[in-house]
Amino acid sequence: MRDTHMQRDVCLQPILNHWHYMEEDLDSMNLKNLQNLEQQLDSALKLIRSRKNQLMHESISELQKKERAIQEENNILAKRIKEKDKIVVQQGERNQQNQVPASTSFLLQPHPCLNMG
Secondary structure, eight states, rough: OOHHHHHHHHHHHOOOOOOOOHHHHHHOOOOOHHHHHHHHHHHHHHHHHHHHHHHHHHHHHHHHHHHHHHHHHHHHHHHHHHHHHHHHHHHHHHHHHHHOOOHHHHHHHHOOGGGOO
């Protein structure tokens, strides 16, 4: 990153040196100076665009890592929810099986006096 700052400074310094031309009439600058200034501006813009693209790619990469981590966490949480729902259903089924009404069990057993045989 320090190299990038140094490159930027190297590119921008000549441009900053030419700002004094802004006070003068640009018509008074010769063609060679204008072309030189244009090249310096182009170089500085290329460097700035390159750095911007680099930062954007780094940012996108970080966001993609975060997205994968969040998706993984989401999958784990969804799995836990399914497991807990399954446990709740199983507990509900056990509770229903254990809560057989006493009157029903009484009706299912024949009275000893009514045994035929």
